[in-house]
Structure formats: C-alpha cells, structure tokens
Amino acid sequence: xxxxxxxxxxxxxxxxxxxxxxxxxxxxxxxxxxxxxxxxxxxxxxxxxxxxxxxxxxxxxxxxxxxxxxxxxxxxxxxxxxxxxxxxxxxxxxxxxxxxxxxxxxxxxxxxxxxxxxxxxxxxxxxxxxxxxxxxxxxxxxxxxxxxxxxxxxxxxxxxxxxxxxxxxxxxxxxxxxxxxxxxxxxxxxxxxxxxxxxxxxxxxxxxxxxxxxxxxxxxxxxxxxxxxxxxxxxxxxxxxxxxxxxxxxxxxxxxxxxxxxxxxxxxxxxxxxxxxxxxxxxxxxxxxxxxxxxxxxxxxxxxxxxx
Amino acid sequence: xxxxxxxxxxxxxxxxxxxxxxxxxxxxxxxxxxxxxxxxxxxxxxxxxxxxxxxxxxxxxxxxxxxxxxxxxxxxxxxxxxxxxxxxxxxxxxxxxxxxxxxxxxxxxxxxxxxxxxxxxxxxxxxxxxxxxxxxxxxxxxxxxxxxxxxxxxxxxxxxxxxxxxxxxxxxxxxxxxxxxxxxxxxxxxxxxxxxxxxxxxxxxxxxxxxxxxxxxxxxxxxxxxxxxxxxxxxxxxxxxxxxxxxxxxxxxxxxxxxxxxxxxxxxxxxxxxxxxxxxxxxxxxxxxxxxxxxxxxxxxxxxxxxxxxxxxxxxxxxx
Numbered sequence: 315x316x317x318x319x320x321x322x323x324x325x326x327x328x329x330x331x332x333x334x335x336x337x338x339x340x341x342x343x344x345x346x347x348x349x350x351x352x353x354x355x356x357x358x359x360x361x362x363x364x365x366x367x368x369x370x371x372x373x374x375x376x377x378x379x380x381x382x383x384x385x386x387x388x389x390x391x392x393x394x395x396x397x398x399x400x401x402x403x404x405x406x407x408x409x410x411x412x413x414x415x416x417x418x419x420x421x422x423x424x425x426x427x428x429x430x431x432x433x434x435x436x437x438x439x440x441x442x443x444x445x446x447x448x449x450x451x452x453x454x455x456x457x458x459x460x461x462x463x464x465x466x467x468x469x470x471x472x473x474x475x476x477x478x479x480x481x482x483x484x485x486x487x488x489x490x491x492x493x494x495x496x497x498x499x500x501x502x503x504x505x506x507x508x509x510x511x512x513x514x515x516x517x518x519x520x521x522x523x524x525x526x527x528x529x530x531x532x533x534x535x536x537x538x539x540x541x542x543x544x545x546x547x548x549x550x551x552x553x554x555x556x557x558x559x560x561x562x563x564x565x566x567x568x569x570x571x572x573x574x575x576x577x578x579x580x581x582x583x584x585x586x587x588x589x590x591x592x593x594x595x596x597x598x599x600x601x602x603x604x605x606x607x608x609x610x611x612x613x614x615x616x617x618x619x620x621x622x
Numbered sequence: 623x624x625x626x627x628x629x630x631x632x633x634x635x636x637x638x639x640x641x642x643x644x645x646x647x648x649x650x651x652x653x654x655x656x657x658x659x660x661x662x663x664x665x666x667x668x669x670x671x672x673x674x675x676x677x678x679x680x681x682x683x684x685x686x687x688x689x690x691x692x693x694x695x696x697x698x699x700x701x702x703x704x705x706x707x708x709x710x711x712x713x714x715x716x717x718x719x720x721x722x723x724x725x726x727x728x729x730x731x732x733x734x735x736x737x738x739x740x741x742x743x744x745x746x747x748x749x750x751x752x753x754x755x756x757x758x759x760x761x762x763x764x765x766x767x768x769x770x771x772x773x774x775x776x777x778x779x780x781x782x783x784x785x786x787x788x789x790x791x792x793x794x795x796x797x798x799x800x801x802x803x804x805x806x807x808x809x810x811x812x813x814x815x816x817x818x819x820x821x822x823x824x825x826x827x828x829x830x831x832x833x834x835x836x837x838x839x840x841x842x843x844x845x846x847x848x849x850x851x852x853x854x855x856x857x858x859x860x861x862x863x864x865x866x867x868x869x870x871x872x873x874x875x876x877x878x879x880x881x882x883x884x885x886x887x888x889x890x891x892x893x894x895x896x897x898x899x900x901x902x903x904x905x906x907x908x909x910x911x912x913x914x915x916x917x918x919x920x921x922x923x924x925x926x927x928x929x930x931x932x933x934x935x936x937x938x939x940x941x942x
Contacts, residue, residue, distance in 0.1 A: 321765055345736075346738075349740055350740070351624045351740040351743075351744045352740045352743060352744055354744065355743075355747065355748075359851075398917070401917060401925055402862070402866065402917050402923075403923075404862055404865075405674075406680075407675050407677060407678075407679045408674050408679040408680075408858055408861075408862050409739075409862075410680065411854055411855070411858035411859070412679055412684065412771070412855075412858060412859050412862055412910070412913060413677045413856035415851075415852055415854060415858070415906055416855065416907065416910040417857070418851065418852065418903075418906075419852055419855065419902065419903035419904075419907050419910075420899055420903070420907065421900070422777060422902070422903040423669065423900065423903040423904065425909065426899070426903075427898055427899075428898050435836060437776065438773060438776075439778060441755075442755055443774070448858070464722035469780070472807060484846055494853050498667040499713060514941045520857045535748060535752050535755060536752075538747065538748040538750035539745075539752060540742060540747060541744065541746060542741055542744035542745050543745050543748065543749065546737050546741045546745055547739065549736065550736070550737070559760060564671070574692070577756070582764075586763065588759070589756070589759075589763070590756050590759045590764035591755045591759040592758060593752065593755065593762040594751075594753065594754070594755030594756035594758075594759070594885050595687050595756050596752070597748050597749055597751070597752025597753070597755075598752045598756055600748075600749065600752075601748075601749025601750075601752070601753070604745055604749070608730075608731060608734070608735050608737075611735075613736070613737070614734075614735050614736065615734075615736065616734065616735060616736050619938075
C-alpha cells in the first residue's frame, strides 16, 4: 500500500482532497459564526449552470473557462438572493431557496438541451466529482517527488487547489482582525470605521472561490460538507476562534484522508473488489466527526444551557 | 415519425404536442403522470406555506437530501429479501425513514448544541447525501450488470414511470393535501405567533413537528417526479410567490396551491412533448416564472405597484 502504486494512484487524490477540504473549512469557520453557513450550499448548487454556460460558450471542457463561469454564476446568485430579499421583503432562507433551486434547474435543462454527449459533463459528475480519477501516472515511487519531469505530469487540479488554498489562507491571515471584529460585533466594527459590508462581500467571494476551485477537483458534496462539518465540530471543541480554526483544519484533513482510505481500501479489507465513492465517504466521515463532537465536545452545550 | 410530420415545421409540431399534452391527449400513462404532478404541486404549494411562514424553508432542503441513504438501504434490503429492489412503495418507505432521521438530527443539533439551525441543516444535508452516494456505489458493485436506476431519484424522471407509481404518487399527494387542510388552523397559529398559540393551549412543538412531517411526506412523494435536489423548490417558491398577493392566510394557501398545481401540471405536460426536457427542472422553472410575475405585478406588494406609488408620492397631482 505504501509503494509506487500508492504514490501514483492514491497520493494525488488524498492531497487534492485534503487541500480542498481545508480551503473550504477556512472561510466556513467565519460563515458558521455569522449564521451564513448555507451560503456554501447555495454556491455549490449554482456552480452547475455556470460550468454548463462556460462549456456552451467555449465549446470545450477546460478548467479555467469553467471556473470563471462557475465564479460568475456564484456572483450572480448572491446578487439575485440579495435583490429578491430586498425587493420582496422575503426572509433570507426562502430567498436562497428560490434562487439556488431555479439556477440549478436551469443548469440541468441547459445540460440536457445541449449536445454534451462527446464530453464528460453530467450532473452526477458535478455532484460527486471525480477524485479517484486524479492519478499521477508518471510516478514510479516516492523518488518521483524530486523528479521535475514526473512532477510536470501531476494532475493539474493539484497546483490549482494549492494556489487556491494559499490565496484563501493568505486572505484570512491578512484580514484577520477586521474579519474577526466584524464577525463577532458588527456594530463595534462599524464604529471603528471598518467597511463591514465590504468585509461581508469579500468573505462570500472568498468562499465562492474556494467552492469553485474545490468543486472542479472534488465535486459539490465535499464542498458543502467541508464548509460546514469541520468548522461546526471545531466550534464544539473550543471557545477561542484561533483554536477553532486549527481544530477545523485538523478535522478537514482527517475527513479527507480517512474518507479516501476507507472508500479506496475499506472494501478490499472486507473482501470486496470495488472501491466506493471517495467523495461520499469523505462527507460521511466528516459527519461522524461532527456527531462525536456533538456528543462529547467540551464546548458542545447551547450557551443558555451551559451558563444557566 | 419525422417522415410523417415532414410537412410541418418543428415549431408547429411542438405547439401541437404541447396543446395535446396540456389537454391530456398524449396517452394514458403520460396523462396519469401529468395529473399526478399537478396534484403533487398543489399539495406541495399548500404545505410549503407553513414552512415559509415559520421561516423554516430550508429545513426541507436537509430533509430532501436525507432521503438518499434511505432509498439506497431500502433497495439493498429488498434485493436481499429476494424481491425487486425497485418497488416504489418500499423505496419511498426507506426514503421517509431516513428523512425522518435527518429531521431529528437537525432539531437535536439545534436544540442540544450551540450550533445554529443553518449549520445543522447544512451538516445533515451534506452528510446524509454523502452517505447515500456511498450506498449507491455499493449498489453498483452489488447487482453487477443490473441497472438499479436509483440515480433517477436525484433529478426525477417521469419517463418509463409505471401506472402504479403514478397512482401511488397521486393518492399520497391527495392524502397529504387533506391532512394539511384539516390541520391548517393550528399550523397557521403556530407558524405566525407561537406565544399566542401557547397561550391558547396549543402544543406548538407537536404542531410544528406535524407541519415538518407533512413537508417531509411531500419531499418523499415528489422524489420520483421532481427529484430530491429540486423538490424543495415546490415547497418554497409557490408560497413565496403567493405571499405577494395577499396578507390573508386562506388566500395565500389557495394561491400557493394554485401556483404549485400549475407548475406541476404544466411542467409535466411540457416535458412530455419532447425528449431532453427533464420534468423536475421544468416544474421549477415554471414556478420561478410565476414567482417573477408575482414579484413584479402583484398589487400593493409588487415592484411595479411600489414604483407607481413612489412616483405619485414624489409628484402629487402632476397628472391633473
């Protein structure tokens, strides 16, 4: 399991899954505290029409146009939710439900109407991703990690998700103070002269970026699960935000690695021959972690119950 | 078929097909499906009003995604028992069981931990769906070579639907609709003004649970036609659209049922006219069209009415 085959077949998907999970969990911490956890859900639904449109415009299945299309769709959805909420005086949950179901429906219809028979583009792929197919055929063993020629043949999703993770982490570090202040006490942040609205929009934009890049690599189930489950479990472990973020990174990594290994090797251990869906298993593991945190986490109680 | 219809332009052919579909002349099965979808739409529209009024619209999203593992498990159990894994009543029973579990998880996480309802919804939605996807891959390996076709529950599919399936859906939809109409007074009170409802001696928690249970029933019934990803749209969009037209609950209920019914009926009829027109998305897009119409044109609360009022307020007597 730890030999050349592992480096070629399992290492790239595990790394991509882990980095995608962390890139989503980071902004997820702030969305969770702002009670905007479902933004990730909405964004990952509307990505579908975005990539379908990008395909129809360019005629090819290529990563960058699709990521641009997905990003644009995410932006449009956030604007639409905001517009409908204000114009119609509708509560945010309902406005979100109206927008993301409609855009997803439009995406499915577009997909069915356009001729995508020659390319690999379907709803299932968008939902589950294709983590298992991100293999590194050039690798001959651990030595390949120092072989420039072999490294050049890494799946392109890996450098993309690393870049995304660096940008997301950099932005969180850079804007740490304003992010924290505006998350915990918006009124106070405003009196300090911080651009509270811009910070909110920036956070959603950051989340959208992470969602789109991760979606490209791993599909939307992992994206939704990683936005919410690791930060939620982390929130039950500690009262301090810094510690919460480290816990969430740990949980995201554990979900990705354990989920991939269970899906890929679990059936073999049980005597089966076929691997299971890695995306589904990663989401399931993150759910088990959240369940354990909800049962035993030191800071699990609702605040009213704990102090009262 | 193309040979027979060579003398008509394609546009005309679709129009003819659409009139036939709308007036239920496409054959017995298509007619049954269209009627079933219409009834489902009415029931969903009426049930959804209580969800939206109680500001719990997205709980139904968690519930609908939570049906997937139940469908998978039901299929596996039925095959292991030696039966046909695709029997609709069994699959729906499994879906209802896991949806119920999902609902319990949402309310447990919300009440027992410091997490908000939004986080609980997102967690249940993604984890249950992920577990369902794992089960689907188990099924693929299990019945090697035999197409389970469970993927159709993701987006719904009316193609190849059995007559008995359509009947199950129509009857269950009618049952839910009847229950909602019987329970509408207490559910309205609980959704609008829980404190007053408690003062009136109403068991608010049980009433809310009943409302959620009915919404859950709708998601389960709608799986086959609309699919589990989009069924929430039928519970959310018609009530939101209907809310623009009136402040009275009875009117909103009637209108929401009407909008839902039109969407379900029209969407199913449209999708029967040509291949490549999936039923679920068409139903949702029709509902959205009715929503946009309501947002713009409703008297008093609509955007146009608001604009007109504002203009009149700025220039009083300008037209005189």
